[in-house]
Amino acid sequence: MVKLTIDNEVVEVAEGTTILAAARRAGIRIPTLCYLEDVQAIGACRVCMVEVEGARSLVASCVAPVSEGMVVHTNSKKARAARKMVVELILSDHTGDCQVCDRNDDCELQALASDLGIRDISYPGEKSKRIVDDSTPALVRDTAKCVLCRRCITVCADTQSVGGIFPQGRGFATVIGPAFAGDLDDIVCVQCGQCAAVCPVGAISERDHVQEVWGALDDPTKTVVVQTAPAIRAALGECFGLEPGTLVTGRMVTALRRLGFDAVFDTNFAADLTIMEEGHELLTRLKEALTGEGDVALPMFTSCSPGWIKYIEYFYPDMLDNLSTCKSPQQMFGAIAKTYYAQKIGKKPEDMIVVSIMPCTAKKYEAQRPEMRDSGVQDVDYVLTTRELGRMITEAGIDFVNLPDGKQDSPIGLGSGAADIFANTGGVMEAALRTAWEVVTGRELPFDNLHVTPVAGLDGIKEASATFTDCQPEWSFLEGVTAKVAVAHGLGNARELIEKIRAGEAAYHFIEIMTCPGGCIGGGGQPRMTTDAIRKKRIEAIYKEDEGKTLRKSHMNPEITQVYEEFLGAPLGELSHKLLHTKYTPRTKV
Amino acid sequence: MVDKTLCCSGTEEASEEELLCRLDEVIEEYKDKPGSLIPVLQLAQAIFGYLPESALKRVALGLDKSYSEVAGVVSFYAFFSTNPKGRQTIRVCMGTACYVRGGKQLLEALKDKLKIEVGESTPDRELSLEVARCFGACGLAPTMSIGEEVYKRVRPAKVGEIIDEYYKKHVSAKGEAV
Numbered sequence: 001m002v003k004l005t006i007d008n009e010v011v012e013v014a015e016g017t018t019i020l021a022a023a024r025r026a027g028i029r030i031p032t033l034c035y036l037e038d039v040q041a042i043g044a045c046r047v048c049m050v051e052v053e054g055a056r057s058l059v060a061s062c063v064a065p066v067s068e069g070m071v072v073h074t075n076s077k078k079a080r081a082a083r084k085m086v087v088e089l090i091l092s093d094h095t096g097d098c099q100v101c102d103r104n105d106d107c108e109l110q111a112l113a114s115d116l117g118i119r120d121i122s123y124p125g126e127k128s129k130r131i132v133d134d135s136t137p138a139l140v141r142d143t144a145k146c147v148l149c150r151r152c153i154t155v156c157a158d159t160q161s162v163g164g165i166f167p168q169g170r171g172f173a174t175v176i177g178p179a180f181a182g183d184l185d186d187i188v189c190v191q192c193g194q195c196a197a198v199c200p201v202g203a204i205s206e207r208d209h210v211q212e213v214w215g216a217l218d219d220p221t222k223t224v225v226v227q228t229a230p231a232i233r234a235a236l237g238e239c240f241g242l243e244p245g246t247l248v249t250g251r252m253v254t255a256l257r258r259l260g261f262d263a264v265f266d267t268n269f270a271a272d273l274t275i276m277e278e279g280h281e282l283l284t285r286l287k288e289a290l291t292g293e294g295d296v297a298l299p300m301f302t303s304c305s306p307g308w309i310k311y312i313e314y315f316y317p318d319m320l321d322n323l324s325t326c327k328s329p330q331q332m333f334g335a336i337a338k339t340y341y342a343q344k345i346g347k348k349p350e351d352m353i354v355v356s357i358m359p360c361t362a363k364k365y366e367a368q369r370p371e372m373r374d375s376g377v378q379d380v381d382y383v384l385t386t387r388e389l390g391r392m393i394t395e396a397g398i399d400f401v402n403l404p405d406g407k408q409d410s411p412i413g414l415g416s417g418a419a420d421i422f423a424n425t426g427g428v429m430e431a432a433l434r435t436a437w438e439v440v441t442g443r444e445l446p447f448d449n450l451h452v453t454p455v456a457g458l459d460g461i462k463e464a465s466a467t468f469t470d471c472q473p474e475w476s477f478l479e480g481v482t483a484k485v486a487v488a489h490g491l492g493n494a495r496e497l498i499e500k501i502r503a504g505e506a507a508y509h510f511i512e513i514m515t516c517p518g519g520c521i522g523g524g525g526q527p528r529m530t531t532d533a534i535r536k537k538r539i540e541a542i543y544k545e546d547e548g549k550t551l552r553k554s555h556m557n558p559e560i561t562q563v564y565e566e567f568l569g570a571p572l573g574e575l576s577h578k579l580l581h582t583k584y585t586p587r588t589k590v
Numbered sequence: 591m592v593d594k595t596l597c598c599s600g601t602e603e604a605s606e607e608e609l610l611c612r613l614d615e616v617i618e619e620y621k622d623k624p625g626s627l628i629p630v631l632q633l634a635q636a637i638f639g640y641l642p643e644s645a646l647k648r649v650a651l652g653l654d655k656s657y658s659e660v661a662g663v664v665s666f667y668a669f670f671s672t673n674p675k676g677r678q679t680i681r682v683c684m685g686t687a688c689y690v691r692g693g694k695q696l697l698e699a700l701k702d703k704l705k706i707e708v709g710e711s712t713p714d715r716e717l718s719l720e721v722a723r724c725f726g727a728c729g730l731a732p733t734m735s736i737g738e739e740v741y742k743r744v745r746p747a748k749v750g751e752i753i754d755e756y757y758k759k760h761v762s763a764k765g766e767a768v
Binding site for chain 1: 647650651655656657658659660661662665666672
């Protein structure tokens, strides 16, 4: 342990602790900007500078380790003046149109300037060249707002192992962006939006589709239906000041109705549908592999997460056969809404608008993939992130916190608890196992409270196995087979897992990959900032939602039975193949 | 893949495919060494004379680096150039004396005539345009040079004539190419 003094308080911390961490432990707040807990500490912005007695100059507290007997002043005249100057310099090259910025009131730089009492920016002069990049359907970059903090670079290169953006050029001309300050569309970008999720300012955000959705709602010739991803209900409340992990399912439904949607459905319905299709696909692949009937690719990877899809298309195009052919729940919903539901209400697909509320920016990209038009028109028209829905509700003047609970419409609005947990890392795996195990053995999945705990939680790569016994006659080839599964979240972990498999160091039958750390609850479109502590709270809320239901298995969902009876026939049937399955495109890394 | 024994013959006017082939050999030699990006880029620039996109993408793939990271390094160091060099370089002096006597207007006139920016070269790869600091001929300001030849007291209006003259003398077969 090391003993030091910070602002006249004696603090004792472990060796190697930074001054910033030591101060926080003692309840002393040092302002920061580029620092982000769990993500980055690089001392780039110099906002966290403090005075250390005996040191030649001020030190960046986020990277400077403590030492025995150190005397730190976080608010000395010198530290205050330097901090203020640093923020004024950043502001002098920042487009300050706060009132019309999507980060207004949710901006770390704005808050910092306010906290430090900055009333005048005393450095007039040249501003960096502004580049606005709206080349992708998911994200918009505006370099005039960028503070060069490098958080986006760290998550893109390290957490996600993509490396789409790096500093380009040098000095005053530095641009944080794709190669040669070009467009995101021209480089390897999976559009996961983790860059936008960590941006302290408005330099990277989702491409806003709120106006398009208002336009659809205002159009009397269109029937506008909405689906909400499982992860929204555990995070939307944060847009209105509710504690992270507050479940707002009922209030969300009421808010969507008040916004004017003709029907409020649930992506959870489509998540259950995914389990039916993907579960049967897995069992079919296992059957073909074990009986030697066919040449099938194993392990099978889940295909719900569009950032992951683009990632494997770029980095492991030779493994596309290992991807489940199932569309994601969002896209299954769109295809079913514009066919089955449209027929039910006597509408043509072109007279229907499907809006998705997603925790994800890559879903915006996925919706406009050319493969996603199996209803004859684009199956999902507009995708809003959780943040955009929050803004829309605010714009409509809806008092979200005090709304009464509402209930989703039928017949494509009911979801099981298994669908809820699609939001969490490990959740799709657990949901699939709840159904597959029961199909094969006729018995319930032998885990406490149906939770496959070895694959839950925030460890980067998780695995589990279970041996099939007393199988139903048609699945007898699985008798005694030990099914091995793995789960990874965050694309850096996905890469690590795949490299292990390719090196022959690990082998599995089924693997769940989610693009974002924590799964969809930590998606690039969720309320900012998502720390591990917040991830855990949202994950807990989702498990609570699941446990609160009597319907906890996808194959028990009566609306799923209904859609197969009335429309689809059987899982993996002809119509399922047309509407619910897809194919992938190999891409190159450069 | 082209057969290396055929393509890496080292002839003077090597095709891009041949140059990329030489680059592949460099990458092969360096790819497992830590910190190899900058030396490989230096060698690539020596092979191509500059760093074309095709070479940078080959380096990114070969060293298993992101293309944006490679581009970031290339655009950080002034030593690296992504523009091909012309056969000759025009340098316009921007030293104090030349600057105050119209060096900037001279540069503008050249950009106008050649239709290129500083650091670029003409589409026929004959001339590159650079800015220079003091030729030591301040009494003759403003000055510029094409290759070894220095031009003194150049009025912007005369720039067209100088370039045309250069082309007549050195690129006669092409005539007034720009």
